[in-house]
Amino acid sequence: MSLFKPGHDHRLPLYQRVRDELLENISAGNWLPDNPIPTENELTKIYGVAIGTIRKAVDTLVNDGLLYRSQGRGTFVRRPDFNASLFRFFRQMSSDGRFVMPKSQLLSRTLKKPPQYATEALKIGGNDEAICLERLRFLEDRVVLTEEIWLPAPLFASLVDLELSEFGNLLYPFYEQQCGQLIASAKETLTIASASTSIAKALNTDENSPVAVIERVAYGYDKTPLEYRISHGSAETFCYQIEIA
Structure with missing residues (x-):
C-alpha cells in the first residue's frame, strides 16, 4: 500500500504517515472497537516499511488512547467508557446503597436548525439542520x-x-x-448554573437552585465532531473528587 497517495503530507516522518493510515482504517470502520488490528509483521507487509516504523506508529496510537495492547493476544481498537466518565461526578446510589447506572427515557427526536452553541460545537453551517434528542436519566423513579x-x-x-x-x-x-458512527473521544466542560424553570421542573427541584452542567463534544477517530450534549443534574448529588499523587 502506498504511503504517498494524494492528500498525504509527504513531509511527515514515515511513522506518522503509517499512523495516519492506521487511523483511517479505524475511522472507516475497517477495524472495529474491541477487535484486533493486523499484527506488526502483517502491517510491515501491507505498508512495506520496517517493523520499527510500524511499532512507533502503533505506539503513538496506544499513547493517544485509541489502541491498547493485550499480552499474548495482540493490539486492539479501544472502546472508551463514556458513561463511567459522566457519572463519576454524581453520587448515584440505589435505595440499598449500591451504585447503579441510571436508565434513560427519550422524550423527543426532532430535525431542526440548532442553536449557535451546538452549531459551533459540531462545526456545521449556520443554516444546516441537526437532530435533537431530549432525554431524561432515571435512578429508580x-x-x-x-x-x-x-x-x-x-x-x-x-x-x-x-x-x-x-x-x-x-x-x-x-x-x-x-449509523456506523463510532465515538472515540470526548471533551467535557463542567460548570455550575441556576436551574431554569424547565430544568427545575424536570429535576423536581426549585427554580434557580444550583445545578451541575456538563457539556460534552464527542468525536470520531478522525476528530470529526459527532455529538454535542449538555446535561443538567441537581447539585445536591454532585461530587467532584480527584486523587493527586
Whole structure:
C-alpha cells in the first residue's frame, strides 16, 4: 500500500504517515472497537516499511488512547467508557446503597436548525439542520439528569424515522449499530448554573437552585465532531473528587 497517495503530507516522518493510515482504517470502520488490528509483521507487509516504523506508529496510537495492547493476544481498537466518565461526578446510589447506572427515557427526536452553541460545537453551517434528542436519566423513579443532544443530520440520517422506543439506553453503541458512527473521544466542560424553570421542573427541584452542567463534544477517530450534549443534574448529588499523587 502506498504511503504517498494524494492528500498525504509527504513531509511527515514515515511513522506518522503509517499512523495516519492506521487511523483511517479505524475511522472507516475497517477495524472495529474491541477487535484486533493486523499484527506488526502483517502491517510491515501491507505498508512495506520496517517493523520499527510500524511499532512507533502503533505506539503513538496506544499513547493517544485509541489502541491498547493485550499480552499474548495482540493490539486492539479501544472502546472508551463514556458513561463511567459522566457519572463519576454524581453520587448515584440505589435505595440499598449500591451504585447503579441510571436508565434513560427519550422524550423527543426532532430535525431542526440548532442553536449557535451546538452549531459551533459540531462545526456545521449556520443554516444546516441537526437532530435533537431530549432525554431524561432515571435512578429508580427519580430523574437525576436531563440531556439535550445534537447530532449532525447527514451522519445520523437513519435515526430520523426510527420509533423512539427503538433507541437504546446507551446511545454510543446505538450510533455505531444504526449509523456506523463510532465515538472515540470526548471533551467535557463542567460548570455550575441556576436551574431554569424547565430544568427545575424536570429535576423536581426549585427554580434557580444550583445545578451541575456538563457539556460534552464527542468525536470520531478522525476528530470529526459527532455529538454535542449538555446535561443538567441537581447539585445536591454532585461530587467532584480527584486523587493527586
